Amino acid sequence: MSLKVMSIGTVKELTGLTERQIRYYEDRQLVFPERSNGGARKFSFEDVELLKEIHRKLKDGFHTFELRKGLSKTYDRRGGSARH
Amino acid sequence: MSLKVMSIGTVKELTGLTERQIRYYEDRQLVFPERSNGGARKFSFEDVELLKEIHRKLKDGFHTFELRKGLSKTYDRRGGSARH
DNA sequence: CGTGTAAGGAATTCTGACACG
């Protein structure tokens, strides 16, 4: 589902990341949540997978600016074929 | 997805229902959202479909207590067969 | 019965900043 429906608190639980990390990844242009009228971020399930992938890459030594090009095509996660 | 991830505000947008209606349907035991630590309701996409179905049935003249048994098997929604 | 609303409180989320390194 690519529908942006969950708030950062839910994403925090699903990903294990902190709000700080999630917001930072958005700041770095790696995820693009929508906003509610009040300004609250809304994420999709795809975003959740993407965020987990981002964090994994960062732990592997990558930097946010390196992930910006090509990661959005790679959040395959379940199969082997990255197809990038 | 049966993962309970969205708050009532999002459900309100997706269903077109008011918070009052959504809470009432829960009170009537027709939907079973989870709760966040703070007590906020969390709904799944399935719940969203169910809520829409509930509201449709009510408009058709059914009462909440009548829907309690058998609706969860009927949220067909896309086909025409009402099957009541 | 199903739904609207005003009421007050509690939890959530937001931004910008200082910090470390």
Next chain:
DNA sequence: CGTGTAAGGAATTCTGACACG
């Protein structure tokens, strides 16, 4: 660079109640 935190404000959601019918 990536992340932690304290700070104050704004938006969200909660419950119980009164209302109509």
